[in-house]
Each structure stands twice: as structure tokens, then as C-alpha cells.
Amino acid sequence: MRILVTGGAGFIGSHLIDRLMTEGHEVICLDNFYTGHRHNLLHWLDHPYFEVIRHDVTEPIRLEVDQIYHLACPASPVHYQYNPVKTIKTNVMGTLNMLGLAKRVKARFLLASTSEVYGDPEVHPQTEDYRGNVNPIGIRSCYDEGKRVAETLAFDYHRQNNVDIRVARIFNTYGPRMLENDGRVVSNFVVQALQGIPLTVYGSGSQTRSFCYVSDLVSGLMRLMNGDYIGPVNLGNPDEYTILQLAQTIQAMVNPGADLIYKPLPQDDPQRRKPDITRAQTFLGWNPTVPLQEGLKLTIDDFRSRQSPSGTTAAV
Ligand code: NAD
Ligand code: UDP
Ligand code: UDP
Numbered sequence: 001m002r003i004l005v006t007g008g009a010g011f012i013g014s015h016l017i018d019r020l021m022t023e024g025h026e027v028i029c030l031d032n033f034y035t036g037h038r039h040n041l042l043h044w045l046d047h048p049y050f051e052v053i054r055h056d057v058t059e060p061i062r063l064e065v066d067q068i069y070h071l072a073c074p075a076s077p078v079h080y081q082y083n084p085v086k087t088i089k090t091n092v093m094g095t096l097n098m099l100g101l102a103k104r105v106k107a108r109f110l111l112a113s114t115s116e117v118y119g120d121p122e123v124h125p126q127t128e129d130y131r132g133n134v135n136p137i138g139i140r141s142c143y144d145e146g147k148r149v150a151e152t153l154a155f156d157y158h159r160q161n162n163v164d165i166r167v168a169r170i171f172n173t174y175g176p177r178m179l180e181n182d183g184r185v186v187s188n189f190v191v192q193a194l195q196g197i198p199l200t201v202y203g204s205g206s207q208t209r210s211f212c213y214v215s216d217l218v219s220g221l222m223r224l225m226n227g228d229y230i231g232p233v234n235l236g237n238p239d240e241y242t243i244l245q246l247a248q249t250i251q252a253m254v255n256p257g258a259d260l261i262y263k264p265l266p267q268d269d270p271q272r273r274k275p276d277i278t279r280a281q282t283f284l285g286w287n288p289t290v291p292l293q294e295g296l297k298l299t300i301d302d303f304r305s306r307q308s309p310s311g312t313t314a315a316v
Helices: 011-022 038-044 084-105 141-161 185-195 214-226 243-254 278-284 292-305
Strands: 002-006 026-031 050-054 067-070 108-114 165-170 199-202 208-210 233-235 240-242 260-263
Touching: 002 011, 002 084, 011 026, 011 038, 011 214, 038 050, 067 084, 067 214, 084 108, 084 141, 108 141, 108 214, 141 165, 165 214, 185 199, 185 243, 185 292, 199 243, 208 243, 214 233, 214 278, 233 278, 240 243, 243 260, 243 292
Parallel strands: 002 026, 002 067, 026 050, 067 108, 108 165, 165 233, 199 260
Antiparallel strands: 208 240
16 A cells, blocks of 8 residues: 655654554655654665655645555644644644545545543543543643644545544653653653753642553554544553652663652643543554553663763764
8 A cells, every 4th residue: 555644754653654664565754854853764765665755734735645644743742832823734734735635535544633632631531522621722722722623624524525534532652762852751751860860840740641652552543544443532551640650660760869850830731631442442452562661661772772972862
């Protein structure tokens, strides 16, 4: 099959491309390199079945493909809040263009949506029929509301134009290739512990997240794409931790001497988050398999291997 991966130079996209290429598909990666890097794709650049196109999804493009994994969008609050209007354009115009492309070539289209569509949830754990508690005018809204519109667009293209859609609601995912300056909690804590500087816990650290290792997530995305169930479906690991527990775990694994310091909790930071994955289990036969300790070890090893002899992390 010929498969388009938008955002393929990023963290999840590049792991997905590894799997698709290994299965023998022809892959086109489309990316504007905002948070993605050619470095993540270096091992495929000379492969005859692989092509990378520098392109912004907010602009139309004509390609001939069988499947589209639409991942293009910065995922870390630091990056998506840097230019919020651009984040909205990416989610709305970018998704519209990719759905227009899917309609024209009759490709199956998978949207990488997010647990953020549930906002600061009043239902716990979150099931797919929960409609969420999202602030429409806050600093996270460009991303949360952008993804909500992207889901709406996908379902309207499905109803109106018979586009064959799949919608995944991805929960916090971590693993090798996260950027050192990504700003997300796992990468921040690992980099801080490796550098021997204090781990920055926002708020009291009592807020929770549930962390999914990237290889599990990629398996879930591929099962969703190649199955019959259109979604939306939660993909995440239901093992829930407080942020303080995460800090202490990484501290113990990397650098027991590192301190923890407390910083203000960002505005609209969700208090609790944990997926109900009954749908993924039932319709996709999917379950995450990598426990946090094991995934963290692989992630820490990756960050360590990127460190230069001077102790600073090499460019990625
Ligand atoms: P990432 O930032 O590493 O990757 C996003 C990729 O999209 C980057 O390569 C970036 O350069 C590219 N991109 C951004 N804007 C673009 C544009 N306008 N045109 C073309 N390319 C563009 O993030 P990630 O963690 O790999 O996330 C991938 C997708 O999964 C995103 O859609 C994100 O919303 C979703 N998601 C991720 C998580 C997570 O925990 N990582 C959780 C929920 C949802
Ligand atoms: N589009 C695209 N590539 C294609 C087909 C469409 O980028 O191969 C874009 C197109 O430019 C438009 C969007 O997708 O902005 C929606 O397309 P659709 O055909 O649904 O709407 P229309 O063009 O009729 O407004
Ligand atoms: N967080 C933290 N220290 C950091 C970065 C993040 O305590 O250095 C917290 C953040 O406030 C949030 C949680 O960790 O409660 C997850 O943050 P992240 O940005 O990784 O993802 P999201 O908030 O989008 O789930």
C-alpha cells in the first residue's frame, strides 16, 4: 500500500513510519519540520519506498495514496501555545485539506485526536461517550478545540462524502525521540535528572496522567486503521500515576541525588486523566503491554545516548 503520514518526522509519526516501512509499504512523509526532524527519518532517506516532502498541511496538496495517517500538529503545550493561531490553522485547515485529499483519492483517513478533547474531565476514567469539559477561550483551547473541530470535520466528511475515517483519541505517550526541549513531563524530568538539576513539579504534583509507551500506541493506531471500527477510540495506558510519583520514579531510576522543586501549575492543567480502553479492547483487541518502568528505561537510555561527552545533549 502507499501510505501518507502527516507529521511523520515527529515523535509518534517517525515510530509509525518505522513500522510501516518494516512491513514493506511505500511511505510518504509530509512534514513542515516545526517540531519534527529529518534525524528521526535518517535511516529511511535512501530507501526506494520512502519519500519525505517538506510541506505545511495548511496548504493544499495533491498526492495519490491508499491510506492517510494524519498526525501533523505540535503535541506539547510549550510548542502548541507558542503560536496558537497557527495551531488552530493546522488542526482546522490542515485536517480539512487532508480530508479533501482522502475524498478525492478514496483513501482511508485516520485522525490523531487526543484525550484533550475531554478537557479537565469530570468523568473518571474517561469513556469515549463523555463529551468533555473544555474551556473554549483558555491557553490550551487552540489545541483542545482545534482537535474537537478536527473530529467534527472527520465525521462530517464521513456522513456527507462517505470518506472512510478512523478517529483515535491518544492519551499521554512517551518514548525514545522525544525532544529534549519538548516541555512534556517525561522528557523534562528525564533531561533534568540526567543533567543533575532539580525536577520541576508543577503545582503540588497531585494531578494524574496515564503514560503509554510509543510502541504500544503505534500498534493501536495500526489496528484501528486496518480494522472496521471507525471510532472514536481511546488509545492509552490506563495505569495512572500522580506527577509526583512520576518524578520520584525517574529520580530513583536516573539520579537519586537530584532535587524536586515546585513551580506554579499552568492555567487549565487537567487534574486527572486516565483512559477507559474497553472500546479498544473490544473492537481492536488492543491492550498496552509495556509497563512504565520498562518504557522509562528505554526512554532514559535513548536520552543518555544522545548526550555528548561535554554533558550537553547533542542536536537531534
Ligand atoms: P510531535 O510534535 O513530535 O510531532 C508532530 C509533527 O507534526 C512534527 O513532525 C511537526 O513538525 C509536524 N507538524 C506540525 N505542524 C505541521 C503543519 N502545519 N504541517 C506539517 N507538519 C506539521 O508530536 P507527537 O507527540 O508525535 O504527536 C503526533 C500527533 O499525535 C499530534 O497530532 C498530536 O496532537 C497527537 N497526540 C500526541 C500525544 C502524545 O502524548 N504524544 C497525545 C495525544 C495526541
Ligand atoms: N484538497 C487537497 N488535496 C486534494 C483535494 C483537496 O489539498 O487532493 C484540499 C482542497 O484544496 C480544499 C480541501 O482539501 O481546500 C477540501 O476539499 P473538498 O474537495 O472537500 O472541498 P472544496 O475544494 O470543494 O472546497
Ligand atoms: N508537568 C510538570 N513538570 C514539567 C512538565 C509538566 O509537573 O516539567 C506537569 C503538567 O503540569 C501536567 C503533567 O505534568 O500536569 C503533564 O504535562 P504534559 O505537558 O506532559 O502533558 P499534558 O498536560 O498535555 O497532559
